[in-house]
Amino acid sequence: MADKKMNVESFNLDHTKVKAPYVRVADRKTGENGDLIVKYDLRFSQPNKEHMDMMAVHSLEHLTAEHIRNHADYVVDFGPMGCQTGFYLTVINHDNYEEILDVIEKTMEDILEADEVPASNEKQCGWAASHTLEGAKEVAERFLSQRDEWTTIFAEEAGVQ
Template identity: 55%
Template sequence: MPQMNVESFNLDHRAVSAPYVRVADVKELPGGAVLTKYDIRFTQPNVAHLEMPVVHSLEHSVAEAVRDHADDVVDFSPMGCQTGFYLLRAAAPDLPGTMAVLADTLRAVTEQTEVPAANEVQCGWGASHSLEGAREAAAAMLAAREQWGQVMAEPGTDDPTTHATTHDDEGRP
């Protein structure tokens, strides 16, 4: 397949083993600032997905709570395929540090009693939320914390959800 401009389009989604957290892209901006984009995959691509009210509530909840744990967060946005999110940080790649921030954030989400800004004043579709779903998805992701550094299934395996290869601190095999 031809090389695509979007990094995730070059990732063989059949070969990953979700859940995981990986560095998806690093950009050095003029003046030396660095942006790092993390792929935070909750579900196995093409096998499972998060329902839209859950995605929406996780987006609101994590976007709000993550800023309590890191001051360099630029954005937290959902993937259209509903399998995960992108976290953009204005910092050099730090996969272990980002995983720690994400764990703290997800713990906060599991304890929420309401979805932040889930109303028609602060949200474009305030009725489309699921607090329970967001809490459950956050808890499931946290329960798989030991797997977050394993991105790709081992070559030659039929089921990418059962065998994985550990990646380095920048998310590379």
């Protein structure tokens, strides 16, 4: 295991010390014109212990990407982690962590009320057969039920060893 600093922020995160679920600021960058870009790590599953089903990840990505923009016009992107444990949310010119938590909460509530996965057809999606509304709702419901834990990133903070 290398201690060398990596170019990718999440590769420098000790995944053995985090405690999912959580929402953390993963990166902040200022563009040459002064725009602030903030990337959040939304971790739904405990790294290297559990992961989300790929169809649920895919559907949750579609649902969140569509619904979150009803609550925040500063969202740039919402995309899944390849490890299937979470997502990255990128926003521009907005740096209010508590508000982001509220936006995520409202979005998860929207997902629980959804009756379809947006753009889950061959015209709008590159793998339209790979969706599960029920799976996405299960993941969203579990994440939402642990809302009071989202601000605790590390197991040590939570008293977990």
